[in-house]
Ligand code: HEM
Ligand SMILES: Nc1nc2c(c(=O)[nH]1)N[C@H]1C(S)=C(S)[C@@H](COP(=O)(O)O)O[C@H]1N2
């Protein structure tokens with residue numbers, strides 16, 4: 086269509102690409118081709134689907150419809166799928182976010198290899214051939230840009246490196262996910278038959294038996310992935326897949342321990358909260374120390390009170406009064422949104438349900454929990470009725486048989502099964518139980 090409109094001049098430009106990557110002869114790898122692209126693509130198809138589902142679940146785990154919880158208040162219709170986050174199984178968030186972050190990291194080599202495998206398409210010449218092709222190229226821009234954006238923001242976030250972000254991580258990563266997934270669904274919809282055909286064109290088992298010397302290019306394809314002028318092989322397809330697999334495995338070993346615990350904990354060298362510093366009952370990960378949070382001994386000392394607000398006048402208790410109430414225990418992990426988690430810790434303290442009763446709101450719809458900490462979005466959180474009423478939901482005073490350390494939230498912190506770590510507020514000062 087464009088050709089017709091622009092006539093002879095365009096035809097000349099179209100038929101003589103500028104030198105370099107715009108010419109087909111520039112790309113000479115003999116293993117680049119639809120089969121390799123399809124193998125990498127099918128891994129990404131499964132992996133990215135899991136990333137998307139666990140990502141959206143992670144957002145739901147915030148209970149963003151409760152006041153003070155929502156990090157992306159402008160989400161509008163994109164929150165259509167939200168549901169009440171359960172407290173059962175208690176390890177749900179630990180699993181969800183461990184999978185999201187670990188899988189995201191492990192897929193990086195696969196994503197890079199996939200982009201390498203299709204890079205000649207970036208230099209397609211002429212850049213615009215028809216309207217349909219223009220639309221497709223724009224959608225590919227959203228696809229590739231969206232993938233790089235989601236992976237980059239995710240990794241920057243778990244490394245606590247926010248400076249390069251132009252806005253709130255939560256909103257960027259949330260909106261980015263929807264843009265990316267839109268482009269991804271379109272892309273998969275268009276390319277799925279081609280992917281299946283390419284996968285069937287060669288046998289994986291045979292490829293894994295073929296060394297470099299016997300490696301031959303795939304037959305020339307109409308889409309221009311296969312090199313027109315292939316170089317002699319320097320690596321087999323088996324070698325390429327092995328390299329990607331080894332990269333992914335290395336990343337797995339260097340990060341997964343932060344969520345799995347056990348002996349892998351010590352190999353989680355790339356995870357900022359992977360290792361355990363210190364020992365004893367309070368010897369498990371601290372995300373933010375009291376010092377870093379600006380919480381002082383004066384705020385948590387003798388004068389500290391827990392204030393309960395509900396029906397009627399507020400009531401206040403000091404720590405000894407809380408310790409004199411019925412004490413309950415629960416084995417629960419801390420599971421951070423950034424993917425790291427502790428193994429189960431034995432927490433003990435007062436049930437949130439008992440505090441709701443003391444506040445005169447045994448049937449509260451939600452509770453707003455506020456910390457003595459000032460000036461941080463992590464200093465408060467809201468919990469929903471199902472979370473208040475779970476018998477394992479505690480205002481913890483002790484952990485593993487000892488008083489909470491200051492860094493773990495002394496005098497009192499919240500712990501709720503299956504809730505994201507960020508809602509397990511430390512140094513709690515006030516709880517406001519509300520009816521609706
Ligand atoms: C296909 C790629 C990805 C998609 C579609 C995706 C999607 C999502 C979504 C929708 C959320 C919830 C956003 C929110 O809480 O506001 C989320 C949260 C998160 N994602 Fe991803 N994600 C992807 C890749 C990654 C990667 C590669 C990492 C890091 C290795 C990562 C790390 C995180 C973290 C740490 C959170 C929790 C954020 C928080 O609430 O604090 N994501 N993801
Ligand atoms: N007041 C307050 N509570 C807080 C935080 C905080 O910064 N301030 N961090 C939260 C986050 S993000 C996590 S993952 C957990 C970590 O708890 P821990 O440091 O005891 O392991 O505490 C949560 N409670």
Ligand SMILES: [Mo]
Pocket residue numbers: 372420421422423506507
């Ligand atoms: Mo966290």
